[in-house]
Amino acid sequence: MIEELPKNYDSQAREKYWQDFWDEKNIFKFDQDKDGEIFSIDTPPPYVSAAHLHVGHAMSYTQAEFVVRYKRMMGYNVFYPMGFDDNGLPTERFVEKKYKIDKSKISKKEFIELCLKETKEGGETYKKFWKRLGISVDWSLLYSTIDERCQRTAQRSFIDLYNKGLIERKEEPVIWCPECQTALSQSDLEDLEQKTYLNYINFQFEDGKTAPIATTRPELLPACVALYANPKDERYEKYIGKKAIVPIFNYEVPVIADEKVDMDFGTGLMMVCTFGDTEDIERWKSDKLMTRIAIDKTGCLTSVAGEFSGLSIKKGREAILQTLKEKLLLIKQEDIENVCNVHERCGTISEFIITPQWFIKVVDHKKDWIKRGNELKWFPKFMKVKYDAWVEGLKWDWCISRQRYYGVPFPVWYCDKCKKVILPEDKDLPVDPTTDSCLKVCDCGTKDLKPEIDVMDTWMTSSLTPLINASWKYPKEKSLMDKIYPMNLRVQAFEIIRTWLFYTIVKSHYHTDTLPWNDVMISGWGLDEKGRKISKSLGNFIDPETIIEQYSADALRFWSAESTLGQNLRYNEEEVKVGKRTITKLWNASKLVISHLQDYQHNLAIPRELEIEDKWILSELEKSLTLYHKHFSHYEYAKAKDAINTFFWDRFCDYYLELVKYRLYGDDISAESKLSAQWTLYTALLAILKMFAPIMPFISEEIYQLYFKGQEKLESIHISQLPTADERLRSDKAIEEFEDILRIVQEVRKYKANKNYSIKKELKELVVEMPAEKLREYEKLLKAVLSFGKITAGKGNLDLGEDIKISIIE
RNA sequence: GGGCAGUUAGCUCAGCGGCUAGAGCGCUUGGUUUACAUCCAAGAAGUCACAGGUUCAAAUCCUGUACUGCCCACCA
Numbered sequence: 001m002i003e004e005l006p007k008n009y010d011s012q013a014r015e016k017y018w019q020d021f022w023d024e025k026n027i028f029k030f031d032q033d034k035d036g037e038i039f040s041i042d043t044p045p046p047y048v049s050a051a052h053l054h055v056g057h058a059m060s061y062t063q064a065e066f067v068v069r070y071k072r073m074m075g076y077n078v079f080y081p082m083g084f085d086d087n088g089l090p091t092e093r094f095v096e097k098k099y100k101i102d103k104s105k106i107s108k109k110e111f112i113e114l115c116l117k118e119t120k121e122g123g124e125t126y127k128k129f130w131k132r133l134g135i136s137v138d139w140s141l142l143y144s145t146i147d148e149r150c151q152r153t154a155q156r157s158f159i160d161l162y163n164k165g166l167i168e169r170k171e172e173p174v175i176w177c178p179e180c181q182t183a184l185s186q187s188d189l190e191d192l193e194q195k196t197y198l199n200y201i202n203f204q205f206e207d208g209k210t211a212p213i214a215t216t217r218p219e220l221l222p223a224c225v226a227l228y229a230n231p232k233d234e235r236y237e238k239y240i241g242k243k244a245i246v247p248i249f250n251y252e253v254p255v256i257a258d259e260k261v262d263m264d265f266g267t268g269l270m271m272v273c274t275f276g277d278t279e280d281i282e283r284w285k286s287d288k289l290m291t292r293i294a295i296d297k298t299g300c301l302t303s304v305a306g307e308f309s310g311l312s313i314k315k316g317r318e319a320i321l322q323t324l325k326e327k328l329l330l331i332k333q334e335d336i337e338n339v340c341n342v343h344e345r346c347g348t349i350s351e352f353i354i355t356p357q358w359f360i361k362v363v364d365h366k367k368d369w370i371k372r373g374n375e376l377k378w379f380p381k382f383m384k385v386k387y388d389a390w391v392e393g394l395k396w397d398w399c400i401s402r403q404r405y406y407g408v409p410f411p412v413w414y415c416d417k418c419k420k421v422i423l424p425e426d427k428d429l430p431v432d433p434t435t436d437s438c439l440k441v442c443d444c445g446t447k448d449l450k451p452e453i454d455v456m457d458t459w460m461t462s463s464l465t466p467l468i469n470a471s472w473k474y475p476k477e478k479s480l481m482d483k484i485y486p487m488n489l490r491v492q493a494f495e496i497i498r499t500w501l502f503y504t505i506v507k508s509h510y511h512t513d514t515l516p517w518n519d520v521m522i523s524g525w526g527l528d529e530k531g532r533k534i535s536k537s538l539g540n541f542i543d544p545e546t547i548i549e550q551y552s553a554d555a556l557r558f559w560s561a562e563s564t565l566g567q568n569l570r571y572n573e574e575e576v577k578v579g580k581r582t583i584t585k586l587w588n589a590s591k592l593v594i595s596h597l598q599d600y601q602h603n604l605a606i607p608r609e610l611e612i613e614d615k616w617i618l619s620e621l622e623k624s625l626t627l628y629h630k631h632f633s634h635y636e637y638a639k640a641k642d643a644i645n646t647f648f649w650d651r652f653c654d655y656y657l658e659l660v661k662y663r664l665y666g667d668d669i670s671a672e673s674k675l676s677a678q679w680t681l682y683t684a685l686l687a688i689l690k691m692f693a694p695i696m697p698f699i700s701e702e703i704y705q706l707y708f709k710g711q712e713k714l715e716s717i718h719i720s721q722l723p724t725a726d727e728r729l730r731s732d733k734a735i736e737e738f739e740d741i742l743r744i745v746q747e748v749r750k751y752k753a754n755k756n757y758s759i760k761k762e763l764k765e766l767v768v769e770m771p772a773e774k775l776r777e778y779e780k781l782l783k784a785v786l787s788f789g790k791i792t793a794g795k796g797n798l799d800l801g802e803d804i805k806i807s808i809i810e
Numbered sequence: 811g812g813g814c815a816g817u818u819a820g821c822u823c824a825g826c827g828g829c830u831a832g833a834g835c836g837c838u839u840g841g842u843u844u845a846c847a848u849c850c851a852a853g854a855a856g857u858c859a860c861a862g863g864u865u866c867a868a869a870u871c872c873u874g875u876a877c878u879g880c881c882c883a884c885c886a
Contacts, residue, residue, distance in 0.1 A: 005845090191882095198886090215886060228886080261886080270886040277885070338885050385814055389882055494880085524815095529822095531879080562823075562834095567815080568879080572822055574835050581848045592845035642824075646833080657845075665844080746851095753840060753852040760843050787843090 005591040005706060011552035011583065015698045019131050027716045028072075028136045030079045032483055039076035040484040041068055042466050042517055043137075044492050044500065045083030045145060047090045048122030054534045055556075055571050056526030058133055058544035062560040063523050064491035065135050066637040069694035072136070073722040079484050081141035081469050084126065086119035087407045088145075088458025089180060093345055094118065095406075108405045108434075115406040119146065129545065134553050134697045136718065143468055145461045146408070151430035153468045154461040155411040157507060159423050161360060166510055167400075169421070171356045173274075173281050174399055175341070178299025178313075179348035182403040183357050185457060186396050187499045190344040193337060198266065200331040201324060203227065204245045205255075211236065212331045214266025216338060218324065219317040222249045222305040223273035223294035225284070231257040233268050247329045248320065249306060256287060275352035278395060295351050313351075358410065358454070359397035362506060366391055372505050375515055379635045380566040383494055383522040390498040398503070400457045407455030409433060414450045415442035422449060426473070463503035466490075466516040487517040494522050494566070521635045524568040526560075531570050542571050554696035555579035561641040561695050582645070583699045586692065589653055590703045593685045596664045600678045602711050606728060607679050609672045611663075612777065614680040615731055616738035617656040620647060621684050622730035625723060628691055637695070644691040652684060655742065662784030682711075687723045741778055743800050744768065748786045751808055762787045767807035769796040 022028060032038075043064060046057065072078045095101065095114050123144065130137065143150055161167040174183040200212040201221070213227065224246050229236035236255070243252040261270050272280050274291050283289065292304050301316040303309045308316050324330040341350045362369070369391045378384040401410070409432045413422045422440055424431050433451030441447050464472075470485035471478055486508070492500060501520065508516035527533060528540040535541075547556050558579025563569035610618070624647035631639035663669050663677045686708055693700040697718060704717035714720050748766065752759055765788060768775055772793035779791045796805030 213886070217886085262884095266886060268886095272886075279884095279886075336885090339883095340885075382814065386881065389813065393882060498881090525880095527879095533879090564824080567823095570822070572835090575822070577848085578834060584848050585846065588846035588849085590845080595845080639824085642833085653846090654850080658843085658850090661843090749851055750853095756840055758841055758843080759851065760841085 005587070005594060005703075009583065009587040009699065009702065011554065011698065012549070014702050015132070015134070015548075015553055018698050018701050019134070021701075022136070022716065022718070023131075023139075025715055027718055028078075028080065028138050030077070030138045030141060032077075032480065034077045036075050036077040038079055038484055038488075039071045040079035040469070040487040040489070041081075042469065042487045042490040042504075043080070043082065044496070045085040045143070045462060045465065046126065048084040048086045048119050048126050048144075053126065053129060053544065054526070055542040055544045055547065056534050058556060059526035059560045059563070059569060060491075060493050060523040061130070061135060062133060062557045063563075063565075063637060064521065066557075066561060066640075066694045067489070067491070067521065067632070067635055069136055069697060069718060070632045070637075070640075070722070072718060073690065073693060073720065075721060079141070079469070079480075079487075080137050081143065082127075082130065082135075082137040082139065083142070083462075083465060083468075084119065084123045084144040085458065085462055086115075086123065086144050086146050087461060088455075089182070089345055089402065089404060089407075090458070091115050091119060092404055092406050093180070111405050116146070119144065132545070132548060132553060134557065136697070141469070143465075145458065146406075148430060149471070150461050150464075150468055151408045153464050153472060154408045154456060155424075155429045155431065156426065156473055157460070157464055157467070157511065158411060158456070159426070160511055162421075162423065164510065167358060167360050169356055169358050170397075171354060172359075173284075173352045173354050174357050175350050175396075176297065176353045176355075177343040177346065177348055177350055178295075178297065179346045180343060180404070181297055183355065183399050183401060184343060184350060185399045185459075186394070187459075187502075188344055189341040189350060191339045192342045192347070192349070193339050195335065195337055197333040198336045199321065199324075199333050200267065201247060202329045202331060203247060203269075205239050206242050206244075211239075211269055212267050213269045213271045214334075215271055216336070217273070217276050217317070218320050219301065219305075219308075219313055220271075220273040220276050220294055221246060221320060222301070222308070223275070223292045224249075224253055224271050225274055225289040225292055226253050226272045226287070227255045228258045228261050228270040228272055228283070229255065229268060230259060230261040230263045232259070233261075233263045236269055248323055248327070249304075256283075258283070277352075281352065291354070293354065295353065297353060297355075299348075299351065313349075357399050358401040359399055360506070362398050363394050363396065365509075366394060368509055369502070369505065372509055372515055376505075376517070377519045379519060379521045383497065383520075383566060386494060386497045387501065390502060398457075398506070400460045401454040402457050404455050407458065408461055409455055410452040412452035413438045413440075414452065415444060415446055416448040416450050417446040418442065418444045420444070459499055459503045462500060463507045466504065466508065467511065472511070485512070485516075486514050488519060490517040490520045492520070492522060493525060495525075497522070519635075522566050524563060524566055527568050527570045529571055529573075531568075547573075547576060551576045551580045552583065552698070554583055554698045557695055557697075558582060558641075561637055564638050565636055579696070582649075583696065585649070585653065586689075586696075586699055586703065589648075589657060590685060590689075590707075592657060593681045594703075594707045597678055597682060597707065600682065602679070602682050607672070607676050609676060610680070611673055611676045612734065612738060612741075613656065613659045613781065614676050615734035617651065617684055618680060618729040619731050619735045620651045621687055622725050622727075623647075623735075624651075625687065625691070626725045629722075629724060632694075640691075641695050644688065644695075648688050648692075652688065655745075656684070659781060659785055662780065666784075683729075690717060690720065690722050693717050693722075740804055741782070743804055744782065744806055745785060747798065747800050747806065748808065760787055762789060763808060763810050764789045765809040766791050767794045767796055767809065768792075769794065769805040 068080050095118055177184055196216050198214050198216055199218050200214050202210045202212050204210050227244050239255045240257045242255055244255050245252055272283050274284055275281050294302055294304050296302050299313055301308050301311050308319055343350055373387050411424050411431050413433050420442055422442055434453055438449045466487045470480045504516045508514055555576045559575045562575055624643045627643040628640045660677050663673055689700045689704055701717050770793055775793045782791050796807045798806050
C-alpha cells in the first residue's frame, strides 16, 4: 500500500498506460459463459476510408459508451463490438479522389486493391483513436463490412429475401448519379437549393394555335411525352384528347386531363417527360405513355435529342434555349429558386434513367414498419417522429444494386439462354460471380451462365449488423443468435434514422420476424463553437486528438457528457477545461482521503456509532446515487453526470472534507469517532470514483488501482460493482438536522467575508440559540471549522430563518 | 406547404405546473485554511423570444406570432 499519492497526475502518460493495461488484461472481453445477464450493443461502423473523425464523432461514440460502462458496472455481461464500414461508394469516392483515379482507366482488380489498402490503414487509425478515447469495445469482436463473414451474411440475406419473394429485379426508372454512374436509393439524396429560370416555351396545337408551357428543364424537351391540363381549366379544355407538337423536335404528344394539375403554377399547362421527376414517372406508369430517354448514363443528351445529342445537360440546356430564342418560341424567362435532389456523396444533381436493378420491397409494407417502430423503445421519444415521417413518405422500393466495383457482389448468375436467375448453395458463400464459376447448371441444361456484375449498396450489409454480430445462420456452436439477438440496444445519431435504423428494422423483420433490438438511443451532433455542422467545406474541422493531447481523453469525455440525450452540442473548450479541473480535484481529494486510510481495513458492516456529519454526507450520497441510477436507466448520462458532479464538488469537497478534517488531524479524537470518519471517507470516495468511472474511466481507474484495488481485490474498477442505494445509510432526519449547522457555517463565512477577514481569523465567541446539551454535540465541529474562542448557548440576534438564531462576538 | 427540435444570466446550458428561477464559465470583492490558487468564501447579474388563454398558481400546459437549426413534401 502506498504512503501518499504522487503530487500530480500525468494524464498523458497514465491514460496511455491504462489503455494498454485494459488490453493486456482483457478487461472488456466478452465471454459468453461468464455470469450475469448479457447486454448487447449495436454501434455504428464508421466509414474508415475518409479519415474524417472529428469532435462530433468523439462525442456521439462516447455518449453511447457511458451507457456501456454503466451497464458493465451494474453486473451485465456486456457484448460491445466495433465494426468498420469499408465497402461501397464512400470508399470508392475517397480512393478516386486521393489517387486521382478515373474508374474507366483502371482495372477492377487494381482498384479494389487500393480500396482494401486504404480501408486497412483507416481501420488501424480508427482503432488507435477509439482506444485513446477510452472506448471499451471488445476488439476481438471487430468486423468490417468487406470481410468474409459480412459478405457471407449479406449474400445469405439476399438469397433468403429472394426465396421469400421479397426481392426482385425490375427494369424501371431509377435514381441515377451521372457523376458516380450508379443507381441510387431515395436515401442517398440530399436537397440543394438553386437559382434557375422558369422558361415559357410555346407548343403548337392541331388548330394551329399556340400555348406556352413553363419548365426549368428545357433540355428535356426531346423527352416530352405528353402535356397535362386541369379539366376545369377553360384555357385548355378544347385541346384535351387532341395532340400538340413539341417545338424544335416536331413530333406529336397527347394532351391529357388531370385534376391534380395546379392551374396557377406556370401556365397551368404541364409538360411530362421521361423522366424529369417522380410525377412524370407516376403518370408514365398510370397512363402508359411512350418512352423517350433523353439523358444517358453519363449525363449527356441521347440521340432522341437529334442535333443536340452528345451535349452535357448544361450545354444542351443552353443550346436548346438558344435555338428556341432564334425561332421565337421562348416567350419569357423568370428567375425562380427551386430545390433539386443531389447525390449526397458527390453533390451531383440526380437524374432518372431506366436500367434493370435489384429492389427490396418496402413500399407495400409500410404498416409493418410503423408497427415495428411502435414496438421499439425510443430514447429520446421525439426521434421516433423522424422515423414515422420517413416511412410515410416512402415512394420507392429499396434499390440495392450499384454499378460500382468495390462492394459485396450479388450471389447471382443469369442463364444466357432462358435468362433464369441462378443462386449458389449456402455452403459456397461468399461468392464473387465475376471471378468464381458457378457450380450449378441451369434447369434448361445450359452451362453458359453470365455473372451479375453489379455490387450491393453498402446499406445492404450494414443493415445486418445485429445478424452479423450474432452470426446468423452459422452452425449452432458458432452462433450467438440465442444469446445476443435481438440485441438490447442500438446507438446511433439521428441523421441515419432513415437509412441504417430503417433498413435494419426491415431486415430483421423479414429474416427473423423480430425487431433487431429492444431499445434505441439516438444522439445529436457535436457542432463547432458557433453551432454549425462540422464539415470540410466549412473548414471548421475540430480534431479530437489535439484536444486529448492538450486536456486528456477524460476531459473531452466530460464535455461529451454535457448534452441532453438527442440534443446537439456545441464544442466548448471551457467545458473541457472544467473536465480537466475535475480530474485534478478528484486527484487531490483522493490524496487527502487516502493518506488518512493507510491504517484502515474496510469492513462492510456499518459502524454502530456514526457521527452526525458522517450520517449527513452518507445520506447525501444515497440521494445522489438514487438520482444517478434513475437517470442512467433511461440513458440520461448527462443528468447522471450532474448528480455525481454536484455531490462531489458541493457536498463532499466543499463541505464534508472541511468538516471532517479536525477528526483526522486532531489527537483528542476517540477511536469510534475516527473509525466513523474513515468508514465514511472510504465509502463515499469509492462511490464517487465508481460513479465517475463510466464518464472518466482513466482517472477513476488510476485512483482505484492506487488504493481500493488492495481492498476489493479486483483487476479493474470497470469490472467492479457500482453501489446501489442503501436505505440503511439514508436518513432524511440527519440531512434536515445538519442543514441547520450548515446554515450557521454559511452565515459566519458571510460575516467574515463582509468584514474582509480571513476565514481562519479567530473571533471571540459564537452564541447559538439552541439547547446547551444539543449544542455540545456540535461544539468541536463548529470550533474547528469556524475558528471561535468559545461556542455557547444563548440568545441570538441574527435570524437565519428556520428558527435558527446566532450572535457573533468579536 | 407540413413536421421535429430550440429560443432561460455576458457565454454554454439545466429546470418542463407549485419554496426567493439554477449550474459552470466569465465578472466584482476578499482569502498563502498543512488535498487542491487547476483552490476556497462572499457577491453582482435574468419582464424565462413575443402576444393571448387555461389555472388558486405558468419559464413549465394550450393557441398564435417571430427567429434559428434540421427533416419531409412540392419543385410542370
